[in-house]
Amino acid sequence: METATDIVLLALLAATAVGLVRIRNLFAVVMLAGIYSLLSAGLFTVLDAVDVAFTEAAVGAGISTVLFLGALALVGHREKKPTRTGRMQVLPLAVVLITGAALVYGTMDLPPFGDAANPVHHRVADHYLEETYHEIGVPNVVTAVLASYRGYDTMGETTVVFAAAVGVMLLLGGGARRRRGGAAPASESESE
Amino acid sequence: MMSELLSQVVGSYNYWIVVFLMMTGFYILISRGNLIKKLVGLNVFQTSVFMLYISLGKITGGTAPILVDDPEALYSNPLPHVLILTAIVVGIATTSVGLALAVRIKEAYGTVEEDEINEIEAGIDDRRAPGRAALRGP
Numbered sequence: 584m585e586t587a588t589d590i591v592l593l594a595l596l597a598a599t600a601v602g603l604v605r606i607r608n609l610f611a612v613v614m615l616a617g618i619y620s621l622l623s624a625g626l627f628t629v630l631d632a633v634d635v636a637f638t639e640a641a642v643g644a645g646i647s648t649v650l651f652l653g654a655l656a657l658v659g660h661r662e663k664k665p666t667r668t669g670r671m672q673v674l675p676l677a678v679v680l681i682t683g684a685a686l687v688y689g690t691m692d693l694p695p696f697g698d699a700a701n702p703v704h705h706r707v708a709d710h711y712l713e714e715t716y717h718e719i720g721v722p723n724v725v726t727a728v729l730a731s732y733r734g735y736d737t738m739g740e741t742t743v744v745f746a747a748a749v750g751v752m753l754l755l756g757g758g759a760r761r762r763r764g765g766a767a768p769a770s771e772s773e774s775e
Numbered sequence: 776m777m778s779e780l781l782s783q784v785v786g787s788y789n790y791w792i793v794v795f796l797m798m799t800g801f802y803i804l805i806s807r808g809n810l811i812k813k814l815v816g817l818n819v820f821q822t823s824v825f826m827l828y829i830s831l832g833k834i835t836g837g838t839a840p841i842l843v844d845d846p847e848a849l850y851s852n853p854l855p856h857v858l859i860l861t862a863i864v865v866g867i868a869t870t871s872v873g874l875a876l877a878v879r880i881k882e883a884y885g886t887v888e889e890d891e892i893n894e895i896e897a898g899i900d901d902r903r904a905p906g907r908a909a910l911r912g913p
Contacts, residue, residue: 591794600799631851654874675806683798695786697835747868754875
């Protein structure tokens, strides 16, 4: 049952991705991208990554879609018909096919999906699963690792989010100042 | 022989679809000129990497890594989940900066299509250095 759900969800994701390539109405593309995120959240649930699933549903399908819609309101929602010549259309396809073939060749060396004997499941992972409850006292191992064992890493992550927020505010706030145009005080226009 | 092939396919199905999704995102990124569409492609690419990591952490018949009383319980690997949680949050941060850049480019150039921006840029260069335009011809 689990495997069947996994196969169906991945097939739906592949179909959605093909749709994303073909559709040129960007409003539809953003909505489809939201569906894609929600499908991947479903896949994460099937693959036992419940924390990742609800983060993806909230951030990928929620916040991300809202941000894209906000941007579309400012830049318009029609994608131009590609006007490239033959060679320019074939080149990306060739690059993608060659890279894809190399990656598929790489998957031949990956351990089989879902096997408990895979090397990645031993040593460090075992330690966390066995010791977390004594050391941290939180039953959710993912939360314990994220907030406690790797707390500094998570602090670095919030720094990244802070830097991104500052970047967005500078980019968009600067535009608002320029739009006010000639009425801007002299000191401000000198600084630009 | 047949069952060997089947087990190889089932054992690699997740990875192959992940590669397909990754390449679809990559294709959108390099073949489309619209900056918003490129960002959607980047997101597809990024999500496919998440799926690869989570697939590698899955144990068939396992359960989510939330400890229960049963000593026989088999948990999936929690470490990929932790890495991907961080990656999702960093991903939305980079996406928002990318969208802000697209909005600024729209303000400055009046378009978010790559080829139109290149034409405008070429026009600016020609005005600054008319000699180069003469070299390139009409």
